[in-house]
Amino acid sequence: MASPINPEISNADLTTCPICLEQMKVPKCLPCLHSFCETCIVAYCEHFTAASGNQQTLECPVCRSVLNYTKPKGTSETLLVSPEKWVQTLPLNFLIVELLERKQFESTNKMCFSCERLGEKSGANNFCKDCGELLCEMCTKYHRANKLTATHNIHLFTELSRDELKNFKQCCNWHPGEMLKLYCCDHEIECCSLCVSVDHRRCATVKTIEIAAKDICQSDLPKNIKETLVCSKQKLKILRERFIEDSKKFEDQVLSIVEELNDFRRDIKTKVDIISDKLTAELTQFSENSERKYSTKVKELDDRIAVIDNELSIFTTVFEKASNVQIMATMKELGKKSPLHTTFTNHFTNTYFHSHLTSTVSKELDKINNALEKCMVSTVSQQCEFPLTCNLLPSVKLKLISEIKKEKRNNEACFSSNGYIFVADFYSKCIEVYSIDSTKLITLQLQYSPYDLASDGHGYIALLNDMDGSIEFLNENTLIIEQKLSINKNSDGISLNENFLVVRQEKTIECYDRLKGTLCTKVEGLPGLENSSYVHVNKKGFYFSCGDIIYFKTFPDLPEGESDSFIYTDHTFEGVEAVETDDKGNVYYSDYEADKIGLMSCDGSKSYAFDVHEELIRPMGLCLSKDQKYLLVTNDMGSTIYVYEIEKDGYLGVEADVSENVGAQLIGEIEKIKAIILSMVHVHGN
Structure with a gap:
């Protein structure tokens, strides 16, 4: 049976048939989105059927996807049909x-x-x-x-x-x-x-x-499709390299043990030679089996990468050259395919086991009389724990669009879920509401000095009364206090979501069940915990800084596989204060000592500082708007609150990316992305 056609040929020109390598005539599209001349795919079907003896299924000549000879859904019958009739039912590739x-x-x-x-x-x-x-x-x-x-x-x-x-x-x-x-x-x-x-x-x-x-x-559909394709390709490439690397290491280990056996043979005569030959044969069998095993895996990954390359090529071509109608049709088709790549990739990730050979020969040399029948080689497999994540760190610029100046310090600010800016004025004992252009809209007087505030993103602002040891929940729309929760006095900072409330104190951090008001978990005893007063909550857990280290801890009772803790650090960190995360898990941070704001990838492998040093003086609090288009920074101990617009321009290390506004510029040169894609991926694990 012929091997898969080189996927690079099909990517070079979508109008070239991968079978006859000539310009397509009556291009027919298979369900896997690969296209061929109608006559070529009919001839291939007949040859494949005759060679394999399989009258019911067909493998795509490019990606080896298994297809059934059935009539399309929606017809009166779904019985098996001949390859020629099946090809006639395939849709014409209008692109x-x-x-x-x-x-x-x-x-x-x-x-x-x-x-x-x-x-x-x-x-x-x-x-x-x-x-x-x-x-x-x-x-x-x-x-x-x-x-x-x-x-x-x-x-x-x-x-x-x-x-x-x-x-x-x-x-x-x-x-x-x-x-x-x-x-x-x-x-x-x-x-x-x-x-x-x-x-x-x-x-x-x-x-x-x-x-x-x-x-x-x-919309976000083209961007999401592209990210899914690129991320799946990255993960599959990593897995492919792992299988190749394991295959080479496996072979090296085989050679090493064979050499060990040769030394063993020189010292022992007759029976040792018999055992040596036996083990050499076993190792040869191991080598053959492993080669077949890894070749099969690499082949599957190559085929899937070829599928993704083809869809990326279609994606690129449709936005550069196709009509609006074809854009709609292609987006729907690609939208159906991208979850399959994610499922395929997750399956390979979860079932990947690292194998290596072990030998007991060296240990048995001192016990020759009893060891001759015990010498053996075996394969030991263990699942490697490395999180394959798509760590595309966005290339972001901050554009200062407005600022809120206060007469005194110790002010904190956050975005409400509807995009307004709420400012806690400690000395004036009030909450002030501003528009995005820093126009004051309303002032809400309080009976106490609010030490901190935070939005849950769903219509409520939490206000911290550190002297009384309580948190009040303010309805963003009615500006009425609807709930009150008692905590320890002299707390420093708060953050929350719909289910959890996290409170930072001088030497501890406490996580509460917001609905029940009960304490769920506590963090204490970490060096430098008293150096900051900020904490940040997202869907999975909470972040907090301790000097030059950022910690992340997941909420209790998360599903198995999602509960974990991480430590982020960087040689440029001096005195990290506040932390914020976007929807991809990338970490914004303020460095009080270094007078800077930075962005770090979700796995901590990449980071950079924003070019806003001129206006920054001891930045502390941070807050992202719900739509993640704006960033609040409390500057100079809260005497000034800066409002930055977040301008995204592709990804760090990637020369082209999906445009936010213009469909015709959705992607740049895909080949340039392919050339540097491996350098963008960092994998942690065994």
């Missing part, structure tokens, strides 16, 4: 059809589409914008004379811009001749005007295809 047509547009010898369909060759110099076809002079004449096409916009090809040529129109499959111009959001399907009138007249939301495509491009 490649568009690319092939675009090649004709861009070639110097442009041929008339109508004449080509009749088997004739005629040079074309006109273009019908409504049909999206090149026409010769004769076909242009008949096109204008035909009653149905008389009103079409026909122009000389040289008069049209590249953008006009790019906007190919696709016809409706259900209403021939009607163009797909609309999109039903209720059914998530492209429609022509007749579709909307007949089948979607009761639907609530119908948009033009341009607006719908723009919404998709500006």
Whole structure:
């Protein structure tokens, strides 16, 4: 059986058939998203069926995905069919059809589409914008004379811009001749005007295809798909390298033990030779078995990486060259595929075991008489605990957009869940509410001096009364205190989410069940714990600093596999105060001693400081807005509160990334990302 076709060939040009290596003719798309000429895939199916004797399944020539010869879902039957009939039911790859047509547009010898369909060759110099076809002079004449096409916009090809040529129109499959111009959001399907009138007249939301495509491009879907593909590829590459590395180490260990056996043979005569030959044979068998084992694993990983490479190539091409309709269709297809890569990757990660050989030969040399029958080699496997995470540290810039100046120090600030800035004024005994541009909106007077405050992200602000030893929960919308919780007096800082409240004191940190008001866990006895007063809570646990170290501890009763603790440190840390995390687990931190704010990846492998040193003086508190577009910094002991806008520009070490606003710039050069992707991944474990 033939080996998988080199995936790099299919990535070089999507319009090249991976089987015949020529430009595709009638491109058919398999369920795994690889495409081939219709005649080529039929011939391959027949050859595969004859060679394997399997009349029911087929392996993709590129990725080896197993496919069934069945009729597509939705037909009256799902019985097995012949390969030829099965290929006929496969969908036409309209993306490649568009690319092939675009090649004709861009070639110097442009041929008339109508004449080509009749088997004739005629040079074309006109273009019908409504049909999206090149026409010769004769076909242009008949096109204008035909009653149905008389009103079409026909122009000389040289008069049209590249953008006009790019906007190919696709016809409706259900209403021939009607163009797909609309999109039903209720059914998530492209429609022509007749579709909307007949089948979607009761639907609530119908948009033009341009607006719908723009919404998709500006949503998180393309970004999430790309991140899933890139992360899955990174993890699979790491696993692939691990299997290759284990295979080489395994072979080295085999050679080492063989050498040990040779020494053993020189010292002992007859029976030792017999044992040596026996063990050498066992080692040879081990070597053969391990080679087959690791080759199989590496092959599976190569095939999956080839699938991801193909989807990345499709992803790149569709946003650079495809129509809006194809963007919608491709995003839906890729959206279905990306969870499968995550499942596949997680399966390999969870089932990966590191194997090595052990030998008892050396230990038995002093007990030759009893050891001759005991000498053996064996394989020992153990699961390696290394968290394969996609550590793409975003490249972030902070842009100062406003600031809140206070007459006295000891002020703290946080974002509410609806984007307003709440400031705890210690000396004025009040809470002040500001807009993002630092305009004061309202002042709420209190009976005590609020020492700290924090938002749970779901409509409540917690206020710390350190003298009374209590925390009050303020409704963000009504500005009414709705709950009160008693804690120890002289507490320094608080943070919370929906379920937990964490309180930092001078030498301890206490975690409370917010609903029950009971103490869940306590941290104490760490050196430097008294050096800061800040603590930060996210979904899984809480972060706190101790001088030049940042600690993370998970909440109690987390599911098995999610409970853990980490320590973050960096040689540039001097006096870390506050910590904040984004939705990817990346850590923002303020360094009071070094007058800086920094960002560290979720695994602590990468970090950098922001270029905002000029305005920073002893930064302390930090707070990210719920949408993670803004960062609050309490500067100079809280005398000034800076509001920074977070500007993301790709990832650290990656030259191109998904754009936030423009779909046409969603990704840069994928090959550049591939060249440096391994240098971006740091793995911790055995």
